[in-house]
Amino acid sequence: MKFLDLSSQYQSIKKEIDKAIKRVLEGNQFIGGDEVKEFEKEIAKFCGVKYALSMNSGTDALFLSLKALGIGFGDEVLTTPFTFISTAEVIANCNAKPVFVDIDPKTFNINPSKIEEYLKAKSYKLKAKAIIPVHLFGQMADMDKIIIIAKKYKLYIVEDAAQAIGATQKFKIQNSKFKIRSAGTVGDLGCFSFFPSKNLGAYGDGGMVVTNNEKLAEKIRLLKNHGSSPKEKYLNLILGANSRLDTIQAAILLVKLKYLEKWSKVRAKKAALYTYQLSKFKELITPSIASGHTHIFHQYTIRVKKNLRDKLSKYLLSQGIPTMIYYPIPLHLQPAFKYLGYKKGDFPEAEKASEEVISLPIYPELSKKDQDYIIQKLKEFSL
Numbered sequence: 001m002k003f004l005d006l007s008s009q010y011q012s013i014k015k016e017i018d019k020a021i022k023r024v025l026e027g028n029q030f031i032g033g034d035e036v037k038e039f040e041k042e043i044a045k046f047c048g049v050k051y052a053l054s055m056n057s058g059t060d061a062l063f064l065s066l067k068a069l070g071i072g073f074g075d076e077v078l079t080t081p082f083t084f085i086s087t088a089e090v091i092a093n094c095n096a097k098p099v100f101v102d103i104d105p106k107t108f109n110i111n112p113s114k115i116e117e118y119l120k121a122k123s124y125k126l127k128a129k130a131i132i133p134v135h136l137f138g139q140m141a142d143m144d145k146i147i148i149i150a151k152k153y154k155l156y157i158v159e160d161a162a163q164a165i166g167a168t169q170k171f172k173i174q175n176s177k178f179k180i181r182s183a184g185t186v187g188d189l190g191c192f193s194f195f196p197s198k199n200l201g202a203y204g205d206g207g208m209v210v211t212n213n214e215k216l217a218e219k220i221r222l223l224k225n226h227g228s229s230p231k232e233k234y235l236n237l238i239l240g241a242n243s244r245l246d247t248i249q250a251a252i253l254l255v256k257l258k259y260l261e262k263w264s265k266v267r268a269k270k271a272a273l274y275t276y277q278l279s280k281f282k283e284l285i286t287p288s289i290a291s292g293h294t295h296i297f298h299q300y301t302i303r304v305k306k307n308l309r310d311k312l313s314k315y316l317l318s319q320g321i322p323t324m325i326y327y328p329i330p331l332h333l334q335p336a337f338k339y340l341g342y343k344k345g346d347f348p349e350a351e352k353a354s355e356e357v358i359s360l361p362i363y364p365e366l367s368k369k370d371q372d373y374i375i376q377k378l379k380e381f382s383l
Contacts (some may be wrong), residue, residue, distance in 0.1 A: 003322040008365035033247035050216035056205035063090040079132040082350040090212040103378035106288040112145035112161025130156040135164035138298035157187030163298040170292035281382040300362040
């Protein structure tokens with residue numbers, strides 16, 4: 001059994017993928033080909049935004065978003081300590097300061113009340129310029145509250161939606177009416193990753209920035225291509241970077257995008273089966289879905305009580321079941337961020353989560369037989 005079986009996914013759409021790659025090889029447009037433009041157009045349509053700008057990675061999507069907003073030396077950017085390092089790494093690489101805020105223990109996402117708590121305490125000398133909420137494991141952060149806070153303190157919002165493409169949240173607008181918004185479309189900029197293991201994964205690195213802001217879109221379009229003028233070759237208007245999605249990856253992603261909604265529904269069904277079967281056991285806490293949210297289950301992550309997490313991981317592996325731990329060391333305790341001066345105990349919820357979480361195999365091609373076997377072994381462990 002595999003934690004994620006990408007070969008099975010490939011076999012299910014092999015003819016379309018092979019045809020798409022062959023078309024690019026025969027066309028000889030390996031950078032900026034028609035498939036790149038088409039993929040950007042389709043992602044904008046999928047998300048319901050005006051602009052989608054492809055990148056060579058989700059990390060660059062975040063990094064260039066901050067650069068486009070002018071984030072730099074002396075600025076603070078608030079984010080979560082319970083995520084992959086790239087979220088905070090890009091802040092530091094802009095010469096700004098990552099400021100960590102603890103998480104909601106139910107959703108694992110950044111806690112809006114903790115954001116405001118920090119901002120209120122620092123209001124007399126506020127250096128914060130932006131918030132990067134991470135939509136972890138496939139569920140959006142509490143964006144309606146984060147929007148209110150961002151407006152109050154005049155902060156930009158850059159959504160790290162790397163794990164949540166297609167996830168939604170219901171927002172109340174007026175007269176008891178609601179509007180549904182997709183991950184990445186709520187803030188000033190939204191960032192996606194197409195790393196192979198993502199729900200929409202390339203066969204290499206890839207990323208995307210989406211926005212409804214024309215000026216930011218134009219700035220990012222320059223930044224991702226060496227600051228080159230779109231009208232005159234070898235005229236560089238600003239200093240930028242080389243962050244272009246190659247045409248082969250765009251062609252692959254175009255094929256996969258057609259299946260994304262179907263795959264997300266299958267993931268949700270498999271997650272529901274896990275939750276139904278595992279919620280009976282006191283040692284295990286199944287994922288919580290916030291009211292008005294959809295969850296696309298990039299990961300199916302449970303908590304294991306009573307310091308049993310590592311024991312469970314070893315037991316499942318001995319039974320041929322691979323698991324993953326996202327994330328064993330919260331960012332404020334990583335050696336790379338030692339210079340920030342955080343210490344153990346500063347963010348108790350993030351630290352507790354790092355000691356209790358474990359992710360189980362979940363992907364569209366996971367067979368009913370294999371999932372039943374996983375559930376059975378979890379039951380045997382819990383008895």
